[in-house]
Amino acid sequence: xxxxxxxxxxxxxxxxxxxxxxxGGMHYLFGVIIPYVxxxxxxxxxxxxxxxxxxxxxxxxIPTTCGQEFSLPWIKQNKIxxxxxxxxxxxxxxxxxxxxxxxxxxxxVELHDGPKLAYASNKWLWLxxxxxxxxxxxxxxxxxxxxxxxxxxxxxxxxxxxxxxQIGVPSLYLTDVVIVVAATYLFLRRVVIPQVRYVSLPADYxxxxxxxxxxxxxxxxxxxxxxxxxxxxxxxxxxxxxHPRIPEGVGTIFYIHVFxxxxxxxxxxxxxxxxxxxxxxxxxxxxxxxxRMKIHVNPWxxxxxxxxxxxxxxxxxxxxVEAGLPVEKPLEQQPENKE
Amino acid sequence: xxxxKPQELFASIxxxxxxxxxxxxxxxxxxxxxxxxxxxxxLEIVGFxxxxxxNPLDDDWKLPENWKEIIIQGIKERLERFxxxxxxxxxxxxxxxxxxxxxxxxGSGDPKNMPVLRAELLRxxxxxxxxxxxxxxxxxxxxxxxxxxxxxEWWYYFFQCTECRRCSVFCPYGIDTAxxxxxxxxxxxxxxxNIDWIATPVANCYRTGNHLGIQPHAFKDMIDFFCDDIEEIxxxxxxxxxxxxxxxxxxxxxxxxxxxxxxxxxxxxxLMLFHYLKEEYGLEVTWSTYASEGGNFGFFTSHEMMKRLNxxxxxxxxxxxxxxxxxxxxxxxxRVIHQYMATMQHDTMGxxxxxEEPVSPITGTRFENARATKMVHIVEFTxxxxxxxxxxxxxxxxxxxxxxxxxxxxxxxxxGLLEEPRYIIKNTCNxxxxxxxxxxxxxxxxxxxxAGLNAGENEELRMMGGxxxxxxxxxxxxxxxxxxxxxxxxxxxxxxPNLMDYWVPGVQVTGIHELVGNALLLPGEQERETxxxxxxxxxxxxx
Numbered sequence: 001x002x003x004x005x006x007x008x009x010x011x012x013x014x015x016x017x018x019x020x021x022x023x024g025g026m027h028y029l030f031g032v033i034i035p036y037v038x039x040x041x042x043x044x045x046x047x048x049x050x051x052x053x054x055x056x057x058x059x060x061x062i063p064t065t066c067g068q069e070f071s072l073p074w075i076k077q078n079k080i081x082x083x084x085x086x087x088x089x090x091x092x093x094x095x096x097x098x099x100x101x102x103x104x105x106x107x108x109v110e111l112h113d114g115p116k117l118a119y120a121s122n123k124w125l126w127l128x129x130x131x132x133x134x135x136x137x138x139x140x141x142x143x144x145x146x147x148x149x150x151x152x153x154x155x156x157x158x159x160x161x162x163x164x165x166q167i168g169v170p171s172l173y174l175t176d177v178v179i180v181v182a183a184t185y186l187f188l189r190r191v192v193i194p195q196v197r198y199v200s201l202p203a204d205y206x207x208x209x210x211x212x213x214x215x216x217x218x219x220x221x222x223x224x225x226x227x228x229x230x231x232x233x234x235x236x237x238x239x240x241x242x243h244p245r246i247p248e249g250v251g252t253i254f255y256i257h258v259f260x261x262x263x264x265x266x267x268x269x270x271x272x273x274x275x276x277x278x279x280x281x282x283x284x285x286x287x288x289x290x291x292r293m294k295i296h297v298n299p300w301x302x303x304x305x306x307x308x309x310x311x312x313x314x315x316x317x318x319x320x321v322e323a324g325l326p327v328e329k330p331l332e333q334q335p336e337n338k339e
Numbered sequence: 340x341x342x343x344k345p346q347e348l349f350a351s352i353x354x355x356x357x358x359x360x361x362x363x364x365x366x367x368x369x370x371x372x373x374x375x376x377x378x379x380x381x382l383e384i385v386g387f388x389x390x391x392x393x394n395p396l397d398d399d400w401k402l403p404e405n406w407k408e409i410i411i412q413g414i415k416e417r418l419e420r421f422x423x424x425x426x427x428x429x430x431x432x433x434x435x436x437x438x439x440x441x442x443x444x445x446g447s448g449d450p451k452n453m454p455v456l457r458a459e460l461l462r463x464x465x466x467x468x469x470x471x472x473x474x475x476x477x478x479x480x481x482x483x484x485x486x487x488x489x490x491x492e493w494w495y496y497f498f499q500c501t502e503c504r505r506c507s508v509f510c511p512y513g514i515d516t517a518x519x520x521x522x523x524x525x526x527x528x529x530x531x532x533n534i535d536w537i538a539t540p541v542a543n544c545y546r547t548g549n550h551l552g553i554q555p556h557a558f559k560d561m562i563d564f565f566c567d568d569i570e571e572i573x574x575x576x577x578x579x580x581x582x583x584x585x586x587x588x589x590x591x592x593x594x595x596x597x598x599x600x601x602x603x604x605x606x607x608x609x610l611m612l613f614h615y616l617k618e619e620y621g622l623e624v625t626w627s628t629y630a631s632e633g634g635n636f637g638f639f640t641s642h643e644m645m646k647r648l649n650x651x652x653x654x655x656x657x658x659x660x661x662x663x664x665x666x667x668x669x670x671x672x673x674r675v676i677h678q679y680m681a682t683m684q685h686d687t688m689g690x691x692x693x694x695e696e697p698v699s700p701i702t703g704t705r706f707e708n709a710r711a712t713k714m715v716h717i718v719e720f721t722x723x724x725x726x727x728x729x730x731x732x733x734x735x736x737x738x739x740x741x742x743x744x745x746x747x748x749x750x751x752x753x754x755g756l757l758e759e760p761r762y763i764i765k766n767t768c769n770x771x772x773x774x775x776x777x778x779x780x781x782x783x784x785x786x787x788x789x790a791g792l793n794a795g796e797n798e799e800l801r802m803m804g805g806x807x808x809x810x811x812x813x814x815x816x817x818x819x820x821x822x823x824x825x826x827x828x829x830x831x832x833x834x835x836p837n838l839m840d841y842w843v844p845g846v847q848v849t850g851i852h853e854l855v856g857n858a859l860l861l862p863g864e865q866e867r868e869t870x871x872x873x874x875x876x877x878x879x880x881x882x
Contacts, residue, residue: 005479029719032449053429056422059642062678062753064507064515069599069755070708072723075762082755084708096511103511107777109439109807115349115842117445120779125436129511196435198356201481204433248649269865270472275512278430283423284513289532289755292709295681295690300420303686304643305386306650309658312629315546316555322557325628326582 003191006205010213013263014256020254030237030255032244038262045269059298061291064284070293084290096285101127126187132182135175136211138162139218141326142173146236168223176219183212187227209274210264217257342371342799345842347506349806354439356450359465362483363462366492368395371799372447374498374792377538384542385644400491405746406530407485411468413526418469420504423518428465430512431458435508437516439489443499443786446803451496454506454516460492461523481611494532497523497665499800501789502639502671503748508781520790525641533640537791540636544648548631549594555628561597563628565607572873574865577614578628578876582659586625587700589656592717593634593829594669596850602832604871605668605850611859612721612852614731618862620701624665630655633672634829638679639791646683649675652714653688664714668850670789670828673716674749681712702727716750718851725766731860735768736870738877740823740854741770743815745835747810747828755781760827760851767851767858772819778811786826788834801834809842816843824848 067078382390466473471481540550708837787805
């Protein structure tokens, strides 16, 4: 049900663009105003969210240690999974962010008669998540050719690598195929694996469908309903140079694509997609395990009521003396008002 | 309600969640899976709010009138104080990687024991009260209303989490359910909803210095009793000192080691080691009756209570004028010492200049990793002694033991203390086998009774939660004949024997310093006939 709602929501968004930019002919709204608004909201929303996180301090240094600590000189430390220096943390974060290190550990528990538990290797999520994110990144960077003139060599090279199979005209991008497959996997595992289905929210399906919608509309535009790429570039260059104009010959499919991208940008800062920013700030990953080497200061540390030794001795002095335990004050100096 | 038989319990585990959406499944408080409500007197001793008699099985939990306001305000304050909390509320993508990493989910199949869902119990309220999307879109955005039912659900499930952090190892963003549970329990505590197995030890610890409420003279008596036993076995009587000013080192260990088997044998191991070091090298170690608790159940109620109980360690070290502090084998104790203590006490203790940078006076080793907070773990200390050949050990006295080692949650995932205990085991025992790699080191499984859940009334829950650990022991028990499970945690020593009897009969539990005590050749000792447990030594069975 949650998946279907989310799917309909994406359909509705497509319909909005179809009616608005297609039938209604509101090209300026869909080609200029909404994209500008979306980019502004994305940037502002993203920054504000990160600032909001940053405002809360990290009172305690709480890394999750995943290997041997820095200890005695003859014990080999795991410098990446249990870093004690900033460089170690940088490496740990690098592996986490670039290679999804933690997800790579994933296993699946199995119950067998015996009773016996087994932990099967389960790297599919890691693999498809990696494929999904990297194809997304590549596609994003590839699009930079529409926002630059002359197009830097890097983007051109990326494009030719991505299209190196040279299947069809225009040649098929590998990432187009990969992202569709990967996003489909991510969707299917959400509905097929009972536990994941149980915890999934509409907010988990919606961005997946939205991204699939963006990808499919892009593919459609490139391979099937051909759009005049020269006009599109004129439009996109107009946007980045702040001289927006709507050239002739840009098809409705383009406006649908751009509208869905705009929705994604607006949705991003308010959603779980902020994991992109959050992962950098996660205190269990981005802190060194140098806890006993360097005192971490808690900015809101406040004094608390403690039970002092004096109060303790006052209560037990007699028993302590009797047991031969040393005391600070001898028995006779005991205060009169003791309960 | 009697705990079901192992086979029955195992057969009843079903990892398939129900059809109905979790928000529509009301919480059902099941006997055997919850701990009794806190005794109001214990809450009053430490000044916790809304102390009262209440019963989790009753419909009416007698919540304070403004309970909702308290919770909302409580969440708000904690969002402002803890970046971890704020981020963990916002960025989970519900990928489900954590789902089957939790021992309580594996053993119970209760979907709300999946770490992701345990966190969603709180996140759904956060969304409804603190995010615009949640306020407008409600359930579509994953939000729900805050009702007394939600509070009951929190209480039930936040006391079915042992804060072991295993899920956090697998989370691609490092989301740590322990953080969520810690905050969740703090919120519940604001409404006077605690469990007695935590609240009473906290009250005891505050007043008498230890969880068990052992008063100073009794504490000394108990240690003396161990010295009697040691004398009987070895002919040598250790003479430990208490509250001694000017000693070299203050030693603090969980009071469980003083109180219950098999922790008591570990405690005897400490006593023998310290006696040895005093005789051979003149090292003076003192015990404190005031700071006679290494553990910190305050950690399971609130950050503030943790600080209040922990304060005794540095205060006592300062009063006694020792050089540095040595800590015994304990799990959550070490999470607190390693990741919280110096930070918490910084306002009153500053940079701890009254202590020295820890150096082993025997080997000259500088404990670099503890140079600022000046507290060393005893397995670090002992491993160093062994490495430098400073202990005379007879491994063969442990030849009856076929060992495996259970990494305790907190030393492994909150410190990374992995090799030191193994090094000691290998130097005190001849037979040691590791459990499968998915169940040890940073992937270790909780004993099922951590974070204050080792009560009697929730035995079924503990047997469920302990299943993954027990099952890994069963594997090495069957494959290598393992008959002894080593650990460096007092809660483990209390929880695991019962767990082993249930799932893997024939395996006993030991602390690492019990092994040291057995292997250690005390100067002038008589020929030992038995080990510290009074069992005949290998080769002496027929005598």
